[in-house]
Amino acid sequence: MAIHQNCEGMNRRDCMKLGLGALLGGGLVDALRARGSAGDTTAAKTSCILFWLDGGPSHFETFDPKPDAPAEIRGEFKPIPTKVPGMFFSENMTKLAAIGDKLTIVRSVRHDQNNHGAGNHYMMTGAPTRIPVGCGAFVSFHPSMGSVVSAERGAAHGLPAYFSIPEMSRSGGPNFLGARHAPFVVSDDPNGASFTVRDVTIPRELDDGRALNRRELREKLDQFKRFHDRAAGDPVLSADDNYRQAVSIMTSAEAQRAFEIYREPDRVRTAFGRTALGQRALLARRLVEAGVPFVTIVNGGWDHHSDIFPAFRKHGQEMESVVAALISDLDQRGLLDTTLVLVMGEFGRSPKISTLSGSKTPGRDHWSSAISVLAAGCRTPRGQVVGATDRSGYAPIEKIYGPENLVSSVYLKLGINPDKTLYNSTGRPTHLVSDPRPIAELMG
């Protein structure tokens, strides 16, 4: 870790953390030691791929069908059996149904933030917003799961530890953990012929020889004086470390392979689907293989106030086939044991089908009282349903969990103590998750 020279070179959070760490009986040295000794347990090799279905996917049309409910609730689709006896999905989830024996469905997550801004925040960080926010809000009051994982775990080969593809989700930021734990966003379409991951690869128009020449030239011209005594805290030394790490990402075959999606056999690329979403999932798998512990795939368009049934026939099927391909692929490679795949959004959808004024087709509205979450991998028991909602899908009636429990489960699986105390930018101690109890059924 870089030894910062002063508070300008050290961000405020570090300052506070070190200052307050002393209160708890240690000083700078202890704090540094604590960081250095981040355990090398099996949990340290685990990762998470989060499919973030922005807008709030319907639980009825995915994993919690209600065939016995009245027509204005049950909708157009029928339940289908899955590979697990007694577990039923909605009819468009055919590929996931076929691998139902690899999945856990939690049908009983709920919270009370019924708009996109607040719901996003709650599910993505495990903390409700500090003040009420509106539907369109992009807010951050607490670090997102990915940023926490970046801060607590880091990644191999100097790779960024938290990727978000193709954009950052609304509340996917680092908050007080600071910019270096912001997600590394890969916006380009990996399905495109000339796809590269920005910045980590040499620009397309340069050949390798020229890039190497440039770096050699830089070495020659870099005459800036370094103050090598560590006590002087020269920030240029840490910039040098960053440079070496950057070059190692660019030149390490292992790191580069993570981005070179074209190396995948056609068979595999086709299995994921030759769409932007499919190839993003494949890229996520390659990143996880290379040692990245957290990848979010942001997929929008799940706010189905109208047109919900046609949308699930198309978008729903596309999503489920990509997720199924990802999980099957991870399983074949033996990576599912160490990779958690999560599929969720900010909330579920209202039981009553509605047609809002101004729209011609029916849909469902926001419903945070019942949320279905798909989880697979990383020692999550295979082939089970956790919890249940009432016969009309209004609310969970057993094994009721909040976003806190879900997020705590993710942290535990990734080797992070959800009961940890963090210090925010004002130096205030903040629980990583206010209720650190995991969803026991996910923990295996």
Place this chain on the structure above:
Amino acid sequence: MRSQKQFAGCLFALLAVIGAGADGIAAEPVRPADVAAPAKPVTFEFDVQPLLTRFGCNAGACHGKSRGQNGFALSLLGFDADFDYDALIHEGRGRRIFPSTPEYSLLLRKPSGQMPHGGGKRFDIDSPQYRLLYAWIKAGAPRTPADAPKLLCVVVEPGNRSLVRQESLQLRVLAEYSDGTRRDVTDGSAFQSNDGTLAGVDANGLVKAGELPGEAAIMARYMNNIAVCAVTIPVPGAVPAEAYRTLPRHNHIDELVWQKLKLLGILPSAPAGDATFHRRAYLRAIGRLPTPEETRAFLADHRPDKRVRLIDQLLERPEYADFWANKWADLLRPNPYRAGIKAVWNLDSWLRAAFRKNMPYDQFVRELITAQGSTWHNGAAVIFRDRPEPVELGASISQLFLGTRLECAKCHHHPFEVWGQDDFFGFAAFFARVGHKGQGLSPPISGGEEMIYTTETGQLKHGRTGATVTPKLLAGAPLTLGPNDDPREALAEWMTSPDNPFFAKVMANRIWKDVMGQGLVEPVDDLRATNPPSNGPLLDALAEDFRKQGYDIKKLIREIMASYVFSLSTEPNPRNVADLKNFSRYYRDRMRAEVLLDAVNDVLGTEETFAAMPPGSRATQLWTHRSPSLFLDTFSRPDPNLDPPCERSSDCTTPQVLHLMNSPALSRKLSLETARPAKLAANKDSNEKIVEEIYLLAYCRYPTDVEKKTAVAVLTASGNRRRAVEDLFWAILNTPEFLFID
């Protein structure tokens, strides 16, 4: 009687076994050997609460957190005696204390390690603390009578001290009471060092100096009272007084810095050369690189006062306003998705206008705090649109302008400060009569116009007691205000009055940091006794000067930049190598995101295109952090998703290095037909001239002969001059000499 006691003993032993669980049978509870009643009765507030604080029972990580620990909750650091007494006596089904058989009390058995305790063993059975608690329980757990002497303050002895490496020092804490008595409370005090590597302190108040020279503040806390002792560890070896006497003194800043260095046995670095000074002055005063022409002219100028002339010229440049307004925009700028685009733009314009006019700082703050009128016409009023709640306003305004973090005191007594909940709500109550009319917040558009005014009525309720709160100045008395008095006017008057202890200091510290790269107090908005400035007399003098000069921001910047200290080299010498906070040398700092992006464009002769900005706009002119820019995000700007956006780090990260090396946008700029590399390559200048130009553009200095030879050789050897020039630019932009303010 005897049998009854035996029965009780069995029952409690049984309970203890249950409590001990898998750990097996707990030992028989222990009664202290010496149960003689102390001379004075042991009472709750006076004796017991301090122990709960001393042993960390009521710390934020244990029973002091809001939901307590394993069902036992205390108020954080003992700020609420009634609550704590109730928790000990009545909750937990009364098992926490047993006056008839004190040794069975959980309050004794758990912390003394006789029963499993999540917090571990806190004290021995034969410790004075155990005896004290025992005596208290035995006496029926009395509270301290209301008429008992009140704790006034604590003092730590000895006062400030100088230590040699590895030397130890035992501190003694004395409490002073309203009846004039003093009591040694070292045993009941908690200690904390603000820099454990320089000087650590153990739980008993034993300070131990480390290996490095420097200074540490040791805080002693007894209940809600705090005393601080500064420990100085000078650099070993004597420095002749002559060495300090002969140091240059441009103004009083230098004198005060030298005094501090003398105390620590530190000698300052040599002064920086002209070119380094020139580049540093540009970046610190106006946030841009000098052009090659400006650098040439400055280096060729031989007038002895050319540095002061430069400072004066820079402060009159138009870039000044954008650069400094941007720093305040970081602090005040709302998220347009929350407060509305027009309102946010309006506040941004207001800030820029204020810095263009060099509005005196007291007026700047008064106009903000007392702002009235339309959020579409008075930009200052927008802060009240963004933060409609008095409690939010109280917390942010006290932190921004008074360097006082009251936020903690919203829910509990501030753990490192004198502030309690009454202070927090008393301060927030100044904003209880801010009226709102028109269209309020309606994210995501929030496009409406809102009128901010002062109502005749309006109350704030205390968060804990629910009582109506009267506006109360910090460390002052509650104010009586009539319906025609504007509480915000009263607050502004107090804040900006010459005897306000915080106001001028906080801004002087901010400006010092902006010019010197590091604050005298860090973080800049956290001034308190337990976080002392690295040079108190200097901060006092800067604040005093600032006040006397009519809160003229430019004059303060000029004063700091004109000091000899500002001109010091960053290169350490053997006597100041470990000095990271006394300004014995200048400290290196990475350019901040906007400045760096502008610098890249200035070097390459390119322009940035920002959404919602006219073509040719500079990054320092952006009115919102929501303007998309991968470059700015990578180099850190206040998180656009943070609400409010206020954090920014100057960390160096690997993604930043990668972005400068490989980003497609930068790569495109390097090879643009209209960019400088192409133009330089196309003209007839000699290779020497091209190399010199690149060095002047990026490093703002001439190349050395060796550098020139190396770079010219590259151009000469290449069959493709344009490619070679592009490569040179790339290489230079990727070196730390470009990235850092030296």
